[in-house]
Amino acid sequence: MLNAFPRVPAPKNEPVLSHAPGTPERAELQATLKRMSGEQLEIPVVIGGKHVHSGKTDTVRMPHRHKHVLATLHEAEAGHVEQAIQNAMSVKEDWARMPFHARAAIFLRAAELLATRYRPLLNASSMLGQSKTAHQAEIDATCELVDFLRYNVHFAQQILSIQPENSPQTWNMTDYRPLDGFVFAVAPFNFTSIALNLCVSPAIMGNVVLWKPSTTQMLSAWYSLELLREAGLPDGVINMLPGDGPTVGNPVLASPHLGGIHFTGSTPTFNSLWKTVGENIGRYKQYPRLVGETGGKDFIFAHPSAADDLEALAVAIVRGGYEYQGQKCSAASRVYVPESLWPQLKERLKALIGEIKMGDVADFRNFMGAVIDERSFKKVSSYIELAKTGGDATIIAGGGTDRSEGWYVQPTLVQCNNPRHRIMTEEIFAPLVGVYVYPDAKFEETLKECDQSASYALTGAIFARDRKAIETMMSGLRSAAGNFYINDKPTGAVVGQQPFGGSRASGTNDKSGSMINLFRWSSPRTIKENFAPPVKVPYPFMDSDPKEGAV
Ligand SMILES: NC(=O)c1ccc[n+]([C@@H]2O[C@H](COP(=O)([O-])OP(=O)(O)OC[C@H]3O[C@@H](n4cnc5c(N)ncnc54)[C@H](O)[C@@H]3O)[C@@H](O)[C@H]2O)c1
Numbered sequence: 292m293l294n295a296f297p298r299v300p301a302p303k304n305e306p307v308l309s310h311a312p313g314t315p316e317r318a319e320l321q322a323t324l325k326r327m328s329g330e331q332l333e334i335p336v337v338i339g340g341k342h343v344h345s346g347k348t349d350t351v352r353m354p355h356r357h358k359h360v361l362a363t364l365h366e367a368e369a370g371h372v373e374q375a376i377q378n379a380m381s382v383k384e385d386w387a388r389m390p391f392h393a394r395a396a397i398f399l400r401a402a403e404l405l406a407t408r409y410r411p412l413l414n415a416s417s418m419l420g421q422s423k424t425a426h427q428a429e430i431d432a433t434c435e436l437v438d439f440l441r442y443n444v445h446f447a448q449q450i451l452s453i454q455p456e457n458s459p460q461t462w463n464m465t466d467y468r469p470l471d472g473f474v475f476a477v478a479p480f481n482f483t484s485i486a487l488n489l490c491v492s493p494a495i496m497g498n499v500v501l502w503k504p505s506t507t508q509m510l511s512a513w514y515s516l517e518l519l520r521e522a523g524l525p526d527g528v529i530n531m532l533p534g535d536g537p538t539v540g541n542p543v544l545a546s547p548h549l550g551g552i553h554f555t556g557s558t559p560t561f562n563s564l565w566k567t568v569g570e571n572i573g574r575y576k577q578y579p580r581l582v583g584e585t586g587g588k589d590f591i592f593a594h595p596s597a598a599d600d601l602e603a604l605a606v607a608i609v610r611g612g613y614e615y616q617g618q619k620c621s622a623a624s625r626v627y628v629p630e631s632l633w634p635q636l637k638e639r640l641k642a643l644i645g646e647i648k649m650g651d652v653a654d655f656r657n658f659m660g661a662v663i664d665e666r667s668f669k670k671v672s673s674y675i676e677l678a679k680t681g682g683d684a685t686i687i688a689g690g691g692t693d694r695s696e697g698w699y700v701q702p703t704l705v706q707c708n709n710p711r712h713r714i715m716t717e718e719i720f721a722p723l724v725g726v727y728v729y730p731d732a733k734f735e736e737t738l739k740e741c742d743q744s745a746s747y748a749l750t751g752a753i754f755a756r757d758r759k760a761i762e763t764m765m766s767g768l769r770s771a772a773g774n775f776y777i778n779d780k781p782t783g784a785v786v787g788q789q790p791f792g793g794s795r796a797s798g799t800n801d802k803s804g805s806m807i808n809l810f811r812w813s814s815p816r817t818i819k820e821n822f823a824p825p826v827k828v829p830y831p832f833m834d835s836d837p838k839e840g841a842v
């Protein structure tokens with residue numbers, strides 16, 4: 292019992308630890324990597340806090356050593372989905388009625404645990420299971436997830452405090468109820484933080500969630516759920532349903548209790564979920580909210596006036612394009628360069644790419660690990676083959692692949708002679724960057740090409756010194772990216788600083804890690820209380836004046 296509406300602690304972005312040689316965090320992480328590499332977890336379906344071993348199993352492997360099994364996971368089937376829905380609906384009222392400060396405390400405690408004891412666990416599991424380097428794991432699995440937890444509590448409190456005007460004798464209120472039914476959170480493989488945040492943001496607003504992580508993210512997903520359990524999350528608020536997409540998804544989407552989908556993943560998958568919801572629309576007890584952050588074909592566009600910033604441009608292309616093997620929805624994957632800059636830039640890119648070390652992420656000298664799985668390896672290999680044999684394209688750097696031990700793909704740079712080349716327009720989601728070199732005089736024409744040639748609009752970056760050119764690019768590319776960077780790479784959005792999301796085929800642009808996203812998980816009720824309700828029917832103007840007669 293608490294007779295107060297306390298302010299939540301002011302959030303600050305979690306500092307990124309360097310893991311440099313000699314630091315305590317490096318020693319702790321290395322010890323955890325060693326221990327986890329020697330274990331083989333058994334990951335269950337989790338319903339109402341109970342661990343269910345379905346018996347239908349799959350394996351989680353290291354992408355960079357694909358024979359190494361890290362975990363066996365039990366896959367959920369239709370019966371488990373039904374149990375999970377029943378369980379979620381049975382705890383829904385209790386969770387929704389829990390006072391905000393109590394819900395908030397659970398997520399704040401989780402943030403604290405993650406910033407300390409769970410840090411090496413989440414970092415190591417993301418490194419081993421998703422092939423992230425120590426730095427990429429730290430900025431995702433620890434820092435961004437801590438930020439999501441703390442900022443979402445802060446944003447939720449701000450929302451609750453947004454209240455309507457009052458008038459004499461009346462008091463008006465907005466009651467931020469959770470949605471009717473449950474929320475289905477469907478997660479991609481590539482970000483540990485995003486996967487859990489898909490659950491946390493609806494849950495902080497009082498919703499119950501069915502969570503379907505990606506099979507290739509299951510190791511870090513398991514430790515993420517353990518984190519919330521240890522922080523005090525009641526059983527059933529988040530039920531975890533590992534497994535095949537449609538096997539889990541179809542029965543969930545058929546439930547009359549579906550209240551919303553919180554999705555991050557590819558555009559085709561979100562389209563198929565949306566289509567199924569449309570087909571099932573008559574079944575639902577409410578209109579499900581559909582929130583989806585999807586694919587990208589993110590650009591870097593250089594203006595001739597970036598000549599004095601060539602090194603920054605080259606580094607932005609390399610970091611933006613190849614960090615985490617180009618498997619960020621925000622990764623730079625098409626670059627537009629003026630002819631005047633290309634000869635010098637090309638040499639710098641060749642040199643920088645040539646220095647990149649790729650290999651086992653437990654070896655901290657490596658800048659890149661492997662791509663996530665065989666499907667991804669085959670997909671990017673087919674684009675490399677296209678570059679080699681299809682004409683209209685030249686491989687400038689990289690182009691090699693090796694599947695013998697891990698799913699390794701060299702950082703690859705391909706010059707395309709046609710701005711509509713498939714490498715310049717399709718999401719590949721791997722370390723492959725396309726470059727189109729344009730005549731300086733065709734700057735504005737090429738800007739239009741950049742805006743129109745891909746169906747996505749997630750992130751984009753421009754490089755220029757000339758302020759007039761910056762303004763022209765800002766306005767010419769206004770609809771081409773939901774996150775727009777000036778003289779910076781297009782990746783690395785920070786919660787609270789650059790709310791993240793895109794439009795067109797990149798999603799509903801509900802800006803994860805912001806108040807905008809949290810609003811989607813609430814069904815507000817407006818309440819008016821009248822302290823002096825009228826006690827007679829006639830209006831005052833009808834009161835009869837004895838001197839007035841009918842006109
Ligand atoms: N815009 C963003 O914020 C953002 C962030 C991260 C990743 N992404 C995108 O995610 C993609 C990469 O992730 P991925 O390969 O895991 O995506 P994906 O679409 O293959 O899978 C995403 C999730 O959907 C599930 N799924 C597939 N079919 C389903 C169905 N019928 N019902 C229910 N669930 C189903 C998968 O099992 C997985 O958990 C890229 O396209 C990337 O751009 C976008």
Ligand SMILES: N[C@@H](CCC=O)C(=O)O
Nearest residue numbers: 619620621782783784791
């Ligand atoms: N928010 C991340 C991208 C997430 C997508 O995979 C970034 O800004 O780089």
